[in-house]
Amino acid sequence: MKKLLILGAGTAGTMMLNKLHNILDKNEWQITIVDQHENHYYQPGFLFIPFNIYTCKDVTKPKRDFYPTGVNVINTEIDRLNLRRTEFCSRIVRLSAMIT
Numbered sequence: 604m605k606k607l608l609i610l611g612a613g614t615a616g617t618m619m620l621n622k623l624h625n626i627l628d629k630n631e632w633q634i635t636i637v638d639q640h641e642n643h644y645y646q647p648g649f650l651f652i653p654f655n656i657y658t659c660k661d662v663t664k665p666k667r668d669f670y671p672t673g674v675n676v677i678n679t680e681i682d683r684l685n686l687r688r689t690e691f692c693s694r695i696v697r698l699s700a701m702i703t
């Protein structure tokens with residue numbers, strides 16, 4: 604099984620995840636995405652919260668809503684990348700040789 608690791612589930616990471624999930628053979632590729640936050644915050648909407656037009660709930664969505672099913676999701680802060688050994692580390696996970 605080939606492994607694809609996407610670091611960061613913001614605009615770019617989430618777009619890549621959805622595009623690659625659609626085109627890569629699921630029997631051949633396992634995709635993992637890593638982000639420090641479980642929620643996406645719609646920051647332009649923050650402006651409206653002090654005026655009681657939006658609430659916090661209006662600007663907060665689980666990032667999982669934007670992920671296709673069948674991908675591995677790791678919510679952790681990345682604190683180190685070792686590109687020579689193709690691994691990334693955080694306080695709670697260490698994934699090695701993810702890029703094949």
Ligand SMILES: Cc1cc2nc3c(=O)[nH]c(=O)nc-3n(C[C@H](O)[C@H](O)[C@H](O)COP(=O)(O)OP(=O)(O)OC[C@H]3O[C@@H](n4cnc5c(N)ncnc54)[C@H](O)[C@@H]3O)c2cc1C
Nearest residue numbers: 611612613614615616637638639640646647679680681682
């Ligand atoms: C208030 C606001 C309004 C905007 N309006 C517009 C607009 O109208 N039109 C437009 O085109 N652009 C707009 N932008 C800009 C747009 O949001 C960014 O250009 C775009 O999100 C950048 O995408 P990205 O994937 O590079 O980064 P991001 O979307 O910021 O994604 C980075 C991701 O990486 C994660 N991450 C970062 N460091 C770590 C770490 N150490 N460990 C784990 N995870 C980590 C973060 O949690 C985040 O989810 C706006 C931005 C803001 C803040």
